[in-house]
Amino acid sequence: MAQVQFEAKVSKNTLGINERLRIEFTMNADGDNFVPPAFESSGFRVVGGPSQSVSQSWVNGKSSFNKSYIYILLPTQKGNLTIKQASIEINGQIYKTSPVKINVTNAVQLPKDPNEAPAVTADENIYLVADISKVNPYLNEPITVVYKLYFSYNIGISNWRELNKPKYNDFWSQNIDIKQLKAEDGMFKGERYRYVVLRKTVLYPQKSGRLEIEPLSLDIDCQVPTNRRNFWGQPLMVEDSKRVSAGSKIINVKPLPEAGKPEDFSGAVGQFNFKVNPSKTTLKNGESLELTVSVVGKGNLKLFSLPKPVLPSALEMYDPVHDENVSTPLTGMTGRITDKYTIIPQYKGNYQIKPIKFTYFDLASGRYKTLSSQPITINVMDGPSVASGEKTNANEVAKNKVEVAKAFAFNKQKTTLKSMEKEDFLGSGLFYSLVFLPFLAIPLLIVGKRRKEASDKDVVGNKIKKSNALAKKYLGDAKKHLGQKEPFYIALEKALHNFLKAKLNIETSDMSKEKITEILTSRNAQPETIADFIALTENCEFARYAPSSETAILQDYDKAVSIISALEKQIK
Structure with missing residues (x-):
């Protein structure tokens, strides 16, 4: 059998930043599990x-085989770049190509064929626009941001x-x-264009003043027509x-007016019924x-707390x-929030x-x-009365104190006893x-030293133990700050991140929503538990800027304990 060859070939080793590079990975034997280099990092x-x-051929009774994977690349930076190794499995053995060095220079003048030149350019026919419903809202007034990609009719995306x-x-x-992207007709700059809605977001400003929304940027591949035509007269792309x-x-957020603001205002903005x-009287x-205390309507329902009832002392x-x-x-939050008290x-x-x-x-x-609300009268039909109950309790307490004092009056309350005989220390x-x-x-x-040496060598294990200890520490810190919103959610978020680092051996920089979901799913975690974990981590960020009741904070803490316990059992 001929020796296996697997190599990378490029169309040129020096090119301008505006030129394209053709790279071909060839092998003389059939293989599987081809893994290309990470081109973007190169x-x-x-x-x-x-x-x-x-391709396969027979010449003079001898067969030859050739298989290729071909990519077209565009450099994103200048300098001496290196395309890293590709790998493939052939006959149960892994083969790798040698790294390829490419010198990328300044842009060069490309030869132009009038027939090949684009009839239109992408620069003047593709636009990304952010439509904002209102640029000067009140604090906690909803606004919408809709990102639209406009492109002319003779361009394909x-x-x-x-x-x-x-x-x-x-x-x-x-x-x-957005369940399905759909191209629609519209007007842009006074001309007809097609457009696609890429993203819709509802925003509630949590701070007054000049706020900035950082931009969305896209890299778009498209097809543009040339001056050449096919057999039917259609332009070639x-x-x-x-x-x-x-x-x-820039969003200029107006503060809520101070004139006429009641002292019990908790931050609710919108239109509501109370x-x-x-359940019975x-x-x-x-x-x-x-x-049941409830608010129904349209507004920032998740961003304020409901008022608490004030009850007589006889009602617990x-x-x-x-x-x-x-x-x-897209129009903003709508629905109902409710607090149910047991009395x-x-x-x-x-x-x-x-x-x-x-x-x-x-x-x-x-x-x-x-x-x-209207005043509510509660009628308790039977049971001890307030006066008799207080009198009975007071009499019983006084009686117990007198009896205890009489029973132990003659005893010394503290004694110190010493043995009269002493045992010799020797023997x-x-x-x-x-x-x-x-x-x-x-x-x-000796055993302890060996274990310590083994533990010191176990870098990954030590890292997991450290992250596990940090998760317990931060969860303890979160419990200490149950009455303080911002410190509580900061500690809770750190505890959740360190729990993932301990159980999944991943870094904080890798903790995107998609990455966490992918890893937890591969470790047999239940979809409901994964969804609860993602929702809780997102809520930690939102809750820092939103008013939160002590009940909501306690519920989030209990939810964190429940989710961590569930993942402990599910992760394998």
Whole structure:
């Protein structure tokens, strides 16, 4: 058998930054599992391929075989670049090509064929635009950003890649899923164009003043017509590329007016209805009721806290169960948020729950509005009365104190007893223990030293232990800051990241939403648990800028404990 050959061949070793490079990976035996080099990290972008060719011939009774993978590359930077190794498996053995050095110079003048020259250019026929619904909103007023790619009718778009994603600092943001990209007709710069909606986002500014939305940038592959025609008179197309950017956008956010702002205003902005409903108003001794406080409407529903009821001391109230049924279309949040309180009466009688007030800023009128519930009377039909209950408790406490004082009045409360006989130290059990202890410690020291050496060599294991310890530490820090919103969510986010580092052995820089989902799925984690983990990490970022109740913070902490426990069991 002939010796296996696997090599990389290039069309030229020196080229201008505006020229294209053809690279061909050839082999003289059939192979599988071809892995190309990482072209982007080498300073090149793939604009064509991979294409594959296979040939086999017989000459004078001898067979020859050739197989190739062909790529067309475009340099992205100047200098001495190196295309790294490609690999393939042939007959169970891995073969690799040698690195190829390419010198990329300044742009060169390309020979022009009038028939091959593009009839139109991509530079003047492709535009990326960010349509913003409002550039001077109020604080917490929703605005929308829609990114549209406009292109003329004689240009074809084959592919695009995101170079820079938009960043929404000081905004609460929600991306709207686009199930299918569809080209539509529209007007741009007074002319007819086709356009595709690439991204839709709803934003709620969390800070007043001048805020910047960083741009979305794309790298686009396209086809443009030339002056040449085919048999039917249609223009022949050539490949071209262009980088487009929507540009940064400035949003001037107006603060909410101070004139007429109530003291109990909690940051609600929009149009709402407010309701307070008890499950029942007549109870027997030992029964409980549920008090539901809810806000329904359109506005920043996830970014403010509901008011708390004030109850008489005879009614015991537990922490609420918070529920959200909120959707976020392109027009902004809409739906309902609810707090349900469990209330248990302690004594017989009639008790009144005072009216609860809810204040919001109405965008339609530009004024603050206050909604108030009706007073609620709770009738407890039986059980101990307030006066008798307090009197009975006081008498029992006083009686117990007197009886305890009389029973132990003659006893000394603190005593110190000493033995009258003393044991000699020489020959005692302690003496022999101290004598033989050094000899017994020698094997332990040897075993401990070996374990320490093995542990020091286990770099990955030590890194995992350190990340696991940090996760427990930060989760403990999060628990300490349950009453403080921002420190709590910072510590909680660090705990979640360090848990992933401990269990999956990945770095923080690799913790994108897609990467986490891919790795957890490969480790047999349940899709529901993965979705809960992603949602909780995103909520840590959003919650820093949004008002949060103590109940919501406690729920997020309990959710983190539950998710970490579930992943501990599921990950393999």
